[in-house]
Amino acid sequence: MVKPVRYWWFYDFVQSGNPVQDWYSSELSDLGRFAMDAMLKNTAKVANQLDWGARDLGGTSNKKEDILELKFIADKKQYRLGFIFQPGRQVILLNGFYHQQKVYHPPNALDTARKRAKDFRENRASKIERTISFDI
Amino acid sequence: MRTEQAKSSERSRLISKLLSDFGTRVAYIQSKVSTLVPSQIRALRLKSDMPRQKDLADAAELHQSRISMFETAGANPTVETLSVIAAALRVGLKIEFVPFSEMLEWENNFSQDQFNVIKLEKDERFLNPAPAFGYHVSQSFASQISAFMLRLPTAEPMGTEPTGGYTVKPEIPAVDLINAGVSGLEIVLPKSQFAMIIGGITSPEAKQMQQYTNIKPMLQMEGYNA
Numbered sequence: 001m002v003k004p005v006r007y008w009w010f011y012d013f014v015q016s017g018n019p020v021q022d023w024y025s026s027e028l029s030d031l032g033r034f035a036m037d038a039m040l041k042n043t044a045k046v047a048n049q050l051d052w053g054a055r056d057l058g059g060t061s062n063k064k065e066d067i068l069e070l071k072f073i074a075d076k077k078q079y080r081l082g083f084i085f086q087p088g089r090q091v092i093l094l095n096g097f098y099h100q101q102k103v104y105h106p107p108n109a110l111d112t113a114r115k116r117a118k119d120f121r122e123n124r125a126s127k128i129e130r131t132i133s134f135d136i
Numbered sequence: 137m138r139t140e141q142a143k144s145s146e147r148s149r150l151i152s153k154l155l156s157d158f159g160t161r162v163a164y165i166q167s168k169v170s171t172l173v174p175s176q177i178r179a180l181r182l183k184s185d186m187p188r189q190k191d192l193a194d195a196a197e198l199h200q201s202r203i204s205m206f207e208t209a210g211a212n213p214t215v216e217t218l219s220v221i222a223a224a225l226r227v228g229l230k231i232e233f234v235p236f237s238e239m240l241e242w243e244n245n246f247s248q249d250q251f252n253v254i255k256l257e258k259d260e261r262f263l264n265p266a267p268a269f270g271y272h273v274s275q276s277f278a279s280q281i282s283a284f285m286l287r288l289p290t291a292e293p294m295g296t297e298p299t300g301g302y303t304v305k306p307e308i309p310a311v312d313l314i315n316a317g318v319s320g321l322e323i324v325l326p327k328s329q330f331a332m333i334i335g336g337i338t339s340p341e342a343k344q345m346q347q348y349t350n351i352k353p354m355l356q357m358e359g360y361n362a
Contacts, residue, residue: 005247030160034167038243039209042171046248051182053207073170073210134244136147 006044011086011127013094013116018128020081023096023106032074036081036096039072041132049085057082058110067094067117082113084120092120092127154236168243171209173218178207179251180225196224226255 012020024033043052057067069080082094094116097109119125153160181192193200206213206221222229
């Protein structure tokens with residue numbers, strides 16, 4: 001099978017465990033997991049990140065933080081993945097969440113993303129590649 | 137990074153689940169379709185003369201927030217809404233049931249960057265269809281062939297390897313080609329040396345090529361007529 005061109009590599013934020021993978025495994029249904037995988041797989045093939053449809057995490061008022069979010073819908077919820085860019089076309093996924101009005105699941109999702117971004121940027125956390133399989 | 141063994145094991149688990157569980161199959165299919173369809177809408181909008189969501193929304197007589205929603209992975213627009221968006225983008229829409237392998241191939245080969253569709257006003261094949269002659273290849277015949285190779289006049293920019301005034305494209309799954317609508321192309325079947333099918337010929341050049349076909353007896357045997 002010919003692997004398509006990909007431009008981006010996704011990594012999970014790691015700090016004494018992998019909270020992104022934990023969220024993926026425990027909070028998402030089969031549909032949610034498939035939808036997230038498919039979304040990341042498709043996003044990895046879009047060269048210009050401005051064409052992803054990603055937004056500033058928590059709205060444009062938080063633009064200066066350089067934390068963004070990718071969205072996908074599953075089970076009638078709009079899930080979001082907080083992320084930051086790193087050199088080398090790397091995307092570090094910080095956390096996953098959804099919200100209804102102002103109620104976030106998990107709670108304090110925006111603060112969590114901010115803290116993890118800071119920890120990562122200040123070398124208090126690491127990353128692990130999130131493999132995107134093209135044969136499943 | 138996961139090892140090849142771990143990936144293989146994960147794949148086996150998924151296949152086993154897909155084989156045995158209806159809900160898993162639904163989720164798997166939905167995730168593919170509802171990722172690639174929004175991505176297609178986004179691709180067509182960005183390449184159109186209405187690159188803002190608001191402009192497409194106006195053309196489709198929908199609210200901008202709905203366009204935003206329909207461009208989000210996992211969105212689940214109805215066929216009616218997809219028809220409205222297609223009409224606003226001035227393109228057609230095809231929905232087709234396919235084998236799982238073909239669905240995966242669609243996903244793997246899809247590129248939002250490269251995806252584009254000819255608009256109605258530039259769709260010559262629709263506006264001025266050439267009378268089709270030559271061999272018409274049916275789905276059932278195509279399904280007996282794993283892949284075609286195409287040889288196109290070198291004027292076509294899409295080839296990879298010029299040969300004798302023609303350009304050879306890499307193998308293309310037969311069914312994809314037939315679904316795409318063969319027109320003005322010479323098709324070489326790898327399984328029968330230099331055999332050729334011509335379907336819906338549009339150029340005199342392509343017609344000439346018919347002379348050295350040796351697929352003809354095979355096609356006649358299959359009940360196909362020129």
